[in-house]
Amino acid sequence: MSDLSILQQVFGYPSFRGAQAEIVAHVAAGGDALVLMPTGAGKSLCYQVPAIARARSGHGTTLVVSPLIALMHDQVGALRELGVAAELLNSTLDAAQAAEVERRLLRGDLTLLYAAPERVTTPRFLALLDTLHAQGRLALFAIDEAHCVSQWGHDFRPEYRGLSVLHERYAGVPRVALTATADALTRADIIERLQLEDARLFVSSFDRPNIRYTIVEKRDATAQLVRFIEREHAGEAGIVYCQSRRKVEELADTLCRHGIEALPYHAGLPAEVRQAHQDRFLREDGLVMVATVAFGMGIDKPDVRFVAHVDLPKNIEGYYQETGRAGRDGLPADAWMAYGLQDVVNQRRMIDESPAPDEFKAVLRGKLDALLSLAESTDCRRVRLLAYFGESSEPCMNCDNCLQPPTTWDGTEAARMLLSTIYRVQQTSGMAFGAGHILDVLRGKATDKVQQHGHERLSTFGIGAAYSEPQLRAVLRQLLATGALAVQPVALASGRSFDTLVLTEASRAVLRGERPVRLREVATASAAGARRRERAATPRVAAAAAALDAAAQARFEALKAWRADVAREHQLPAYVIFHDATLAAIAERCPADLESLAQISGIGSVKLERYGAALIEVCRAR
Structure with a gap:
């Protein structure tokens, strides 16, 4: 054969x-x-x-x-x-x-x-x-x-x-x-x-054209996620990735309180709880799994309609693998991520503080830099993503940057002001400070801490008052992403530590104006909401059964109910019995005999013999 x-x-x-x-x-x-x-x-x-x-x-x-x-x-x-x-x-x-x-x-x-x-x-x-x-x-x-x-x-x-x-x-x-x-x-x-x-x-090509990539500036990641699910994926299966176990549990609880049925999954949960949650996710419709990266490898569930990240992954491979769990059935799906300054700080610090050899750290930094470049990009996300794997492509018209091209602005002068402020603050105090304090000095906010260190007398005090805090945080984020700034943890007597900002060799080119800094315009909350509503109203490719007429839709629902019973009997996920696409094709064609049924994709000889008569009977009953 x-x-x-x-x-x-x-x-x-x-x-x-x-x-x-x-x-x-x-x-x-x-x-x-x-x-x-x-x-x-x-x-x-x-x-x-x-x-x-x-x-x-x-x-x-x-x-x-x-x-x-x-x-x-x-x-x-x-x-x-x-x-x-x-x-x-x-x-x-x-x-x-x-x-x-x-x-x-x-x-x-x-x-x-x-x-x-x-x-x-x-x-x-x-x-x-x-x-x-x-x-x-x-x-x-x-x-x-x-x-x-x-x-x-x-x-x-x-x-x-x-x-x-x-x-x-x-x-x-x-x-x-x-x-x-x-x-x-x-x-x-x-x-x-x-x-x-x-x-x-x-x-093979790494392109997943049915996945729409979106990366948003993180403000309140939890509220942003809730809005995203409610507006675009209500009642649909999805996976949300978080960095910490505590955040997983808090976010799962928050989603449930908003009427979104969600389950937590992380390595700290008892094995039987993890297994029960994974089984429910695979076997039930419309559940959201909130998880650390401990969840997901090998998940074959075809109808995951979105994968969301509320924390930055470590590298593009991880991001690609995780987002690839959406839309395995080939139907439209979303890869959504909220990304902010603290994500960059956290990932840089984890690499710098790890006990790994310098060679290994250098590779990890290079992989993180590629992901940060993807997150900061103003051109096609898919082109950048595929280029990482050595594949050339054209703009996809199915990512946020293609669908809503961002307005950019020249942040070079703002970046020079930031770096100058960091230099002068450290020079006068003999110590480094965190992002919040640097921004206060730059924007001319005479806080107690600023006055305590005499930083209101610096020549850079207030010179960035014309910029909003979100704009300056975006500048900081890009300087960290490109290595023109570094994070330096400082230990406290209590045993805890806080992150400070220090200049690097790459800072010189920016300070001299030799390296331009272009950034996407920081959207206001109202403008971002308007764009989300506009995009949500934009027609998208129909799901498996959306194009069916009323009679076929009724058959489809009856076939799904039959499939659920068979799956429970066999203790298997429903999609192992038949995929939605196969049931939708059966519902549309309404085959009257086994020969007609055998022409439908996804029905092999054993399944035809085992389930053929039952499928035809379900169709006849409708």
């Missing part, structure tokens, strides 16, 4: 997308590969189809290395729904269940086996692989989330380093490593650590 026949008969899709066909053919033929493909583009098919093909041609079982229990469970459940013999080995199984999986593996009953890297590298598991290898029944190694092997990746996991044993011990078994995010440095590290020097590299 050909690769395309497997795709059509097992998965129910009429054709491969993008580079899938080429990747599948290469891997199914026994070639090694490193696959970079954006979230939602169908990475799993790139090893699942070859696994089935190689099993049917007598090569045995494919081992899939996956870092997350929840992801394994859902992917194995989805494969079983398709009639594919798949199992997992992880800590959720008791001894008897694990022993049965091992027996099935050794009997040759499994097409795919999922396991975590920690288990794969144990002597017991390697002994199982030794047996299969000796019998010629190890078909393929698929290493998912391969960026975890790299220290330069945004989610480094040391246990992934041990996976080099697979090549060293079973050199003849083909391997495919897959990830959605890896810049050039991370790619090189993956290749070296997994010994994939001779592997073929497949790099």
Whole structure:
């Protein structure tokens, strides 16, 4: 059976997308590969189809290395729904269940086996692989989330380093490593650590055109987030990322008080609570998960309509991976972020205060600088984002800067005033001060602290009175983002510390007027609100069922209710049974027989046999 026949008969899709066909053919033929493909583009098919093909041609079982229990469970459940013999080995199984999986593996009953890297590298598991290898029944190694092997990746996991044993011990078994995010440095590290020097590299476009990127100036991030959800995504599923556990819980509570059903998720919660919240998010409609970065890798929920950040991520890889969890179904979705001066200060300080070697810190600063450049940009966000991954593109007309081009102003003189004030304050006092005090001096505010240090007598006192505080904070933010200013923590006797501003070598060019500073115009709250209302009223691409007529819409809702019952019975997320797009197509066409139903994308032969009659009956009843 050909690769395309497997795709059509097992998965129910009429054709491969993008580079899938080429990747599948290469891997199914026994070639090694490193696959970079954006979230939602169908990475799993790139090893699942070859696994089935190689099993049917007598090569045995494919081992899939996956870092997350929840992801394994859902992917194995989805494969079983398709009639594919798949199992997992992880800590959720008791001894008897694990022993049965091992027996099935050794009997040759499994097409795919999922396991975590920690288990794969144990002597017991390697002994199982030794047996299969000796019998010629190890078909393929698929290493998912391969960026975890790299220290330069945004989610480094040391246990992934041990996976080099697979090549060293079973050199003849083909391997495919897959990830959605890896810049050039991370790619090189993956290749070296997994010994994939001779592997073929497949790099798909990183563009997710259905995602609209928006970055707003942070004023009151909580209020801004609530307005964003209420105005643009009421009743829809979303993920909100925060930096701290405390903020996660406070924000989830605030959203609930505003009538937005939200759940918290962070590593400090009991494991059973985290699991329960993740299960609810995957299985219920319209929930918002408020989380730290502990949540999200491998989340396959297709109908996440927005991902919001109320704190700045550490790098573009993390931002891209997290925002990529929106709109996996290809329908319109939002990536929204509130970004402010304190975000820059916090991220810079975390890097500077870390115990990492200087070389590592330099790489981290470079990655943060790229993200800050994206946040400060006044041109197309998508062009900047894709350029980071080495991909050229044209303005997208689907980001905030393209849809509402910002007005810019020349902040060079304001930047020189700020740097001069910082220099004179430190020169006269012999110590550094924080942003609030510097702005007070610059704007001519004779506070008690200003007078205590005699800073009202400085030549720069009040010279920036013509600028508003938001304007000057924007200048500060860009100077920090570009390295023309640095943050220097100062320890207090109490053990706490506060952040002060100090000049750097890069300050000279700005002070001399050799380096221009252009900034976006600071929008007033009323103007920003007007733009949000205008944008919210702008027609967007319809969701899966929005184009259906009344009768088809009724069928769609009936099909969703039927799907929910089946999903509960099978203890799986609803989208594992059928995606919304498949149900919408069924509702629209209202097939009267199995032959007509089989023509709809997403219905393979096993699902047709298992659910076909029930689907037709639901349609008839409407």
